Amino acid sequence: MKWRFESGIPIYLQILERLRTDIASGTYPPGAKLPPVRELALEAGVNPNTMQRAFAELERDGIVYTQRTSGRFVTGDETALRQLRRSLSEGVVDEMCSRLVRMGMKKDEIVTAVREWTSENPENKEGPGSCLKANE
Amino acid sequence: MLTKLIGYEMKAFGRIILPLYAATIGLSFLIGLGIRFLPEKAYTNWVGGLVITTFSVLIVATMVMTAVLCVQRFYQNLLANEGYLMFSLPVGTHTLILSKALGALIWALLGCLAGIATMTVMALGAMPFREIGRALRDISMALNRLFLRDGLVQCLIWTLIAVLLFAVMLMQIYAALAIGHQWTAHRILGSVLAYFGIDILKSVAAGILTNIGVYTGFIGLLVSQAEADAGSAAWMAGVQTATVIQSLVLIVVFSAVTWFLLDRRLNLE
Amino acid sequence: MAVLECIDLEKWYGNVxxxxxxxxxxxxGRIVGLVGPNGSGKTTLIKLAQHLLTPTHGQILIGGMEPGAETKEIVSYLPDRDFLxxxxxxxxxxDFYSDFYPDFxxxxxGQMLDALQIDPHRVFKKLSKGTREKVQLIMTMSRRASVYxxxxxxxxxxxxxRDYILRTIIxxxxxxxxxxLSTHLITDVEPVLDEVVFLKQGHVELHENADALRERTGMSVDGYFREVFRC
Structure with missing residues (x-):
């Protein structure tokens, strides 16, 4: 997937967001080995130090851990991953709901709309899961 | 580092000069064979004329190319775009200048050797071996007559002086190029003017020194000494020593000017 | 410890x-963008660091040393023109680079040249302009230098x-x-920079971490650059 960066937002934050999403969505499944910093930096076309900074942040949050000799891995800890999904989905829900409110929808209308959407789109294995979980 | 730099001078000159040497020497051998085996009138027809003309052109081309390369290797390799590479090498400016000067000197000497080789090879083609030995004896006797004393020693001294005079001219050219390089435009013109400017300075300096010599009576002393010694070995030695000292002084001055301008006032564009 | 340091550095060309x-x-360990409009002194600063120019006043130090033969051993320099x-x-x-630079x-x-399918027997001046630029970059970046x-x-x-060049650098x-890395095209290099130095009329207008600048100003480095240098 191509990396794109928006202006005016620190690049390490944008990388962080991207890596969090990739881990939450299972692009990097629990326990998986992550590519080396330099390789990923090259793929993204960013400075290795910036990539390193994003990784350090992920490590602090306990989503990623380093094994001294063999590299970096996604955590196998389900609670940490659930926490990650929740925090990501909170952002998405917050953005979606405030847009809907701006469009003039009432809160119960939003709930109805989400209910309708879930019944029309039966749960599948992947995809827009984070949105559903937030409304469970 | 210096030897590596000189190695690259060898390659840079060699790729142009060596084919010229080979062609000249090869052709001279053919001419020699022609002299030996062909009747004399073979040289008056157009083939003979063409061969001789080609031979002369090759000799002139070799000499001109050697001279051109001596200047061009300094200008193009140090003062034009390649200067960005050369002045980024982990060597001092003096090493760069020295490598150019020694490279040029080596090729000037190789040119002389190639000239001797050309003549020798032509002779080899032209005459039987017995006569070559006799010719060599003749040459050494002629040299002996020419230089009063032992021919070989004198020969070496004059070679040394020739090398020094060549070095003086070379360093004067380098200094002139370095001065011309200070301009932002018309650098070649600047260099040519600088060369003649240096000539003027040299004669002014010589004039001043002569005047000082006359006033202090030093010149008078020398002249009377020279009159006493005239034509003798001592007189010759005096002339040689004076030439060597003058050359060394000029080489030092020109080198210092070149070094200063290249190390402290480099102006690559 | 700073590996490149300028102290009250001044360079005059005549009266300019x-x-x-x-x-x-x-x-x-950083990638620093030296940015500024044409004539702001970027090339002059780089040439001073490589002893192709000498300072009029002040000092420039590489690894604590004044530029010279010793510093050239640890500095790998790519000029803004064909120089080979x-x-x-x-x-x-x-061979030339191996002869003169122990860190080459x-x-x-060779691998990078192979990857570009450049024939090693081709004469440099016969290569296309783009290929010449890539060869020069490859030579420069194949040194294990302290300063590029x-x-x-x-x-x-x-x-x-441009992508190839930036990848090769990273x-x-x-x-x-x-x-x-000096440039007047900031957008293109923004993602690879740790820090930026803005040069304006021969002095340092700003020296900041690139992400910190984006956070502080809410603008891209390029956007902020346009602000600072608006005519």
Whole structure:
């Protein structure tokens, strides 16, 4: 997937967001080995130090851990991953709901709309899961 | 580092000069064979004329190319775009200048050797071996007559002086190029003017020194000494020593000017 | 410890001040963008660091030393023009670099040239302009240097070549090396920069971490640059 960066937002934050999403969505499944910093930096076309900074942040949050000799891995800890999904989905829900409110929808209308959407789109294995979980 | 730099001078000159040497020497051998085996009138027809003309052109081309390369290797390799590479090498400016000067000197000497080789090879083609030995004896006797004393020693001294005079001219050219390089435009013109400017300075300096010599009576002393010694070995030695000292002084001055301008006032564009 | 340091650095060309009291300290392991409009002194600063010019006042130090033969051993420099001898072929250029720079990794350079399918027997001046630029970049980045000085490496190249150049820089600079990269095309290099130095009329207008600048101003480095240098 191509990396794109928006202006005016620190690049390490944008990388962080991207890596969090990739881990939450299972692009990097629990326990998986992550590519080396330099390789990923090259793929993204960013400075290795910036990539390193994003990784350090992920490590602090306990989503990623380093094994001294063999590299970096996604955590196998389900609670940490659930926490990650929740925090990501909170952002998405917050953005979606405030847009809907701006469009003039009432809160119960939003709930109805989400209910309708879930019944029309039966749960599948992947995809827009984070949105559903937030409304469970 | 210096030897590596000189190695690259060898390659840079060699790729142009060596084919010229080979062609000249090869052709001279053919001419020699022609002299030996062909009747004399073979040289008056157009083939003979063409061969001789080609031979002369090759000799002139070799000499001109050697001279051109001596200047061009300094200008193009140090003062034009390649200067960005050369002045980024982990060597001092003096090493760069020295490598150019020694490279040029080596090729000037190789040119002389190639000239001797050309003549020798032509002779080899032209005459039987017995006569070559006799010719060599003749040459050494002629040299002996020419230089009063032992021919070989004198020969070496004059070679040394020739090398020094060549070095003086070379360093004067380098200094002139370095001065011309200070301009932002018309650098070649600047260099040519600088060369003649240096000539003027040299004669002014010589004039001043002569005047000082006359006033202090030093010149008078020398002249009377020279009159006493005239034509003798001592007189010759005096002339040689004076030439060597003058050359060394000029080489030092020109080198210092070149070094200063290249190390402290480099102006690559 | 700063690996490149300028102290009250001034450079005059006749009566024109090209650099006017530059104070700067750059740390190893960073990629630093030296940005500024044409004539702001970028090339002058880089040439001073490589002893191709001498300061009028003040000092510039590389690893604590004044520029000279010793510093050139640890500095890898890419000028903003063709600088390799045109008559040499690519293979003899590799030999040349191996001869003079102990830190030159000929194997790595050879691999990169192979990847571009450049025939090592081709004479340098017969290569296309784009290929010549890539060869020069490969030679420069194949040294394990402490400082890389790259003068306008992406000026006038197409987007594909620009990507190639930036990737080559990121994947080859030694981890503890400083990369100082001058450019007036900031957008293109923004993602690879750790820090930016804005040069304005011969002095340092700003020296900041690139992400910190984006956070502080809410603008891209390029956007902020346009603000600072608005005519």
């Amino acid at each position: 001040k090209a650099l006017n009291g530059v104070n700067l300290a750059l740390e190893p 001898p045109g008559w040499m072929n690519v293979e003899s250029l590799l 990794d000929a194997g790595r350079a 000085l790259l003068d306008e490496p992406i000026a006038g190249v197409d987007p594909a070549a 994947s080859n600079y030694s981890e503890n090396g400083l990369v100082l």
